[in-house]
Amino acid sequence: MADQKRTTCPYCGVGCGVLVTKQEDGSVQIKGDPDHPANFGKLCSKGSALGETLGLENRLLEPKIEGQTVKMDEALNVVAQRFKETAEKYGPDSVAFYVSGQLLSEDYYVANKLIKGFIGTANIDTNSRLCMSSSVVGHKRAFGSDTVPQTYEDLEKADLVVLVGSNLAWCHPVLFQRLKAAQKERGTKVVVIDPRRTATCEIADLHLAVKPGYDVLLFNGLLNYLAQNGAQDSVYVDNHIEGCEQAVAMAAEQASDYQVLARQCDIALADLMTFYDWFLKTEKTLSMYSQGVNQSSQGSDKVNSILNCHLYTGRIGKEGCGPLSVTGQPNAMGGREVGGLANMLAAHMDFTPEAISRVKTFWDSPTIAGKPGHKAVDMFEAVHKGEIKAIWIMATNPAVSLPDANRVRKALETCEFVVVSDCVQNTDTMAYANVVLPAATWGERNGTVTNTERCISRQHSFKELPGEALPDWKIITRVAQKMGFEKAFSYETSYDVFAEHVALSAYENEGTRDFDLSSWQGLSREEFDAIEPIKWPINNNPKDRFFADGKFYTASGKANMLAVDLKAPKHTPTAKYPYVLNTGRIRDQWHTMTRSGLSPRLSSHLHEPYLDIHPDTALKEGLKKQDLVKVESKWGEAILRVKTCDTVKPGELFMPMHWNDENSAHAVVGRLVNPVTDPFSGQPESKHTPVNVSKFQPDxxxxxxxxxxxxxxxxxxxxxxxxxxxxxxxxxxxxxxxxxxxxxxxxxxxxxxxxxxxxxxxxxxxxxxxxxxxxxxxxxxxxxxxxxxxxxxxxxxxxxxxxxxxxxxxxxAKPVGDVAEKGAIVCSCFNIGLFQIQRAIADEGKVSVEAIGQHLKAGTNCGSCQSEIKDIIAQATTTSGDKKQVA
Structure with a gap:
């Protein structure tokens, strides 16, 4: 029998189950796990191509000190000595860890324990700060805890799904397919709120191309409309909500004139009122939001403006209705659970005197951080100022992903001691490392991850560790031991870390905290290995959805509605920088491509960094399709390929985030992005940077x-x-x-x-x-x-x-004979190109997405290319004068 392992995908926050089967030739077969509740056997193009990313190309296999290869023990000795000496000489706040949603919960736990409980500073933050920290703030302000109340099943139960700032079709394709199937089966209405017309709009009954940054005003208008039309669940509000009157009053003050509001939001009045009316009349309404909401200088208020509407109508914690924040990374939720954010302690506890004492006692720590540490952007600013003198960066690439990336690079260049632990060599960040440590990667790691809907799953290893690579938890453990903390860091396996994490979640809890895994106390190693995907809490009072009973984790037990008002972005377009740059993901790549870039089929869809620009804007700037364009902001510049399209409005631009100095010349989006952050969450303003553009003319x-x-x-x-x-x-x-x-x-x-x-x-x-x-x-x-x-x-x-x-x-420069060229790849799953689809339309009369799928298989696996196929059909039939109905 073939050797098969169950694990989870290492890409987005959907948390899909994966079946990995080793083949006789040493390769592996990748399939979706039909028994995993996140995906039921489905995988997107990235997950399907995981087997192509497992080689040792560009793997970091040996530790290095100042570029010289050394033994692991020598490198860890240096790391332990330098961090200990720095903390002793300059104080604990002179050191920092910058970690990643790519880590397993066990890795996160050990890192958080070492720096907060034993070095004594909360200067640990995660790249998840860049994608979902505004949701954390919104949840905590409204619910008293960072609790996600809804589940994926609500996609199949809702009558109206509102997607806010989420290109679900490309960023979370498996969830998109679940929604699409529900829409077809039960007629679910879908509203997409996004400045761009993305692939997700394929299934939209209504697309509101809101002006960037105006979500708060849009949802304040909705709250006012609900109040005017008697939508308040009075019994629920009276018994379970505080702050309602103030929130409604603010909404009425700011958004009572819908004509003005529509003009401000750059939305047609009829479309605005249609959305408001659908929300008013549809009890089972699910609001899913993602980076388009969070990545803003007002991200936290955007989140609360959405939550206000659900709390006011009592549509929360029930089947098919409520708010659902969709995370970007595979273990962003796990990082939140163990305290990977600078403003959280551990096990969903905050920096209150009671929690600090509780965790200190549980860890038996000699010292413990007593206040929040630096959030990501502020952390690297502290490095730049020389306040942080030693930093350890784990499984992430801040020289690319952080805003004002040029300043981040200067900070790292002048920092006294930089450690980078990663699975790949030659990242942009690694160029600044004094010590480099080889870490395990997907397929070599063993532990747990938590997805967007609070479902904890096991990641199992199916490969041997190459070279001197070690799991992150083990690297951190050995450093902690060398710093003198042997007793508290005596872990021998990831199971030992997991067991302690479980015990802390239960310690002095008794239902007072949402995060509780107490039923797993005493779990054996064999039972740990056999864990089935399950949503927390895992205790004597399991809940599929939180807040169904109207009880929250605030001091009063009631939820809070917040009065939030629109605040203009700090940096707005000027004569010098007249356009607004938006950033985000593309369909087939992940972060900075260190894994996904190894797959030839994933590189075949969009192989160059590009700029989406409206034809009117392009004409104004003398640009045409396929030109090179220089994009410049106050903070940096990039050179990109022009893509003229009407998916963005005139004056608005879009650039993907994946390219870096390892795979392009001038395409690091972080170099352009302004470093302004949300005052509450510390999340950067990645969706709104003023820029200018000019034609770049090479010879x-x-x-x-x-x-x-x-x-x-x-x-x-x-x-x-x-x-x-x-x-x-x-x-x-x-x-x-x-x-x-x-x-x-x-x-x-x-x-x-x-x-x-x-x-x-x-x-x-x-x-x-x-x-x-x-x-x-x-x-x-x-x-x-x-x-x-x-x-x-x-x-x-x-x-x-x-x-x-x-x-x-x-x-x-022409193929031999009658070779049928594929053209640019549209369907990565089956390697089907543009020309093949065009020939099927012209020669075979295939003028529907379904017909193309039957003829070429394109679009029949993950489905994330179906919107593109639909556009190709529409363009081809319009050009040819064919009046057939396009499906």
């Missing part, structure tokens, strides 16, 4: 294929993606080489060099053949429009040999 454009990575320092623009058998580089240069032949030989390496030059049209084409297969291909032109499509060329690198005709095709 030549190029496309390069190479079996090996090449030196890129000579290009003004480059981006690298993966294909089967080779790397693919999009290039541009200023100034032409004095000798193109020598330049091509330098780039492509040794072998039989084939070349073709068209001086009149300034075309250059080169191919190096080695052992009867291409080892490198370079095609350049003065005009980007003359650069050929890539897939047929990349396909030649996957062959065992190339024919004479195929060699000639490389110089003519």
């Amino acid at each position: 030549w454009h190029g496309l390069l294929f190479s079996r090996e990575k090449i030196e890129t320092s000579g290009f003004v623009y480059w981006t690298r993606s993966r294909s089967n058998g080779c790397y693919v580089y999009d290039l541009a240069g200023l100034g032409e080489p004095s000798n193109w032949d020598e330049y091509a030989s330098f780039l492509l390496g040794e072998g039989e060099l084939l070349s073709m030059e068209d001086k009149k049209r300034k075309h250059h084409r080169y191919a190096v053949i080695k052992d009867n297969v291409p080892s490198g291909v370079l095609i350049t032109s003065e005009n980007q429009g003359n650069i050929p499509t890539r897939n047929w060329i990349a396909g030649l690198f996957d062959q065992s040999e190339v024919s004479m005709e195929e060699r000639i095709s490389l110089l003519s």
